[in-house]
Amino acid sequence: MKLDKNTVAKRYGKAIYELATEKGQAEDVYNELLSLREIFEALPDLGNILSDRRLNLQEKRSLMDELIQNFTGIVYNALEVIFKYGRMYDLLLIIDEYEKRYDDDKGLLLGSVTTAVPLKKEQKDKLATKVAQKFGYETANLQENVDPSIVGGILVETNGRVIDGSLKTQIENLRKKLSK
Template identity: 40%
Template structure:
């Protein structure tokens, strides 16, 4: 019986999270894993190359050594184990699962924010404060996008919920009420 990739990734992430926590290295490991994730995102074919047949074993080992070059022992061991078991295709998923645990422990919420215009600093700070209160978080990480089609207001998606305060959706609501 084979396990799905998310389950496998969660097991790796849980093990690394618990070890990093026990060793008091949680923040450092989080930072390292975030950097490694950035490497995979900047090189979208890297995981495929490390699990595929196009590269020789020596070429793959050289890429793995480059990934491990500045890593702590814990992160280096993770990379090596994931490579040895032929699971480099789920490295980003492992890191995502680790980050989910890290965020949960640190009461950190990621929020996707869509506005019609770029937020200035006072509005960004106010939005962040409102979201801190709403979600009971210690930290809010905003991922901002500008979409002029919403006309005004803001759409926030966080914790699997969407708060739509856009002018476009309010106009739609009024339009539906008038059509009835």
């Protein structure tokens, strides 16, 4: 039975996080994974290339050796296992899972907020505090997006959950009710 990407990412991310925590290296591993994320975001096809069974193993191994030479311990070993099982295309999802677990343990909620106009700093800070409280976290780090098409209000997305207080959605809902 082939596992889906999210299941694989959760398992690998959890295993890496648990090992890093057990060894007292969670923050070091976190920082190494962030730098690894930058590489894979700059070279979006790298994961697919390293996982493609049709490509020459020696060439992939050479590329992999070049990639992992800058990493140590847990990250190095995790990359070797992920490469061995041909799951390098899942690496960003694995890093996301590790980051989520790390942030959860630190009491930090990551998410995004979309508004029609830019928020002032005090508004963004107040919103971050409210969102953190609503979801049971100490703090929230919200990436701000501006999208005039939402007309007004806010749209908050975090941990797979959405709070849609946009005027656009309210208008669409009203339009649906009136058309019944």
